[in-house]
Amino acid sequence: MMASAEGGHGGGPGDGGRDEGLGESVEKRRLAEEKKNERYVWWSLGYFLFGIHVVAFVMIYAVTHAK
Secondary structure, eight states: OOOOTTTSOOOOTTSTTHHHHHHHHHHHHHHHHHHHHHHHHHHHHHHHHHHHHHHHHHHHHHHHTOO
16 A cells, blocks of 8 residues: 555655654654663662672671670
8 A cells, every 4th residue: 555645654755854853753762761771770780789788787797796
């Protein structure tokens, strides 16, 4: 089935630059998703390092108070 000039996805002349706007939208969405994922990684790393320190302090406490 062929796409019509109006409302179709044809990339012919006179399309008004719809593809460029679509590309910018996809790029902005990708950058926003990448920023969100990077923030998630940093929070995960922070929680992991905090947990390691809690475990280390509990182990130090246990060793120093062992009889």
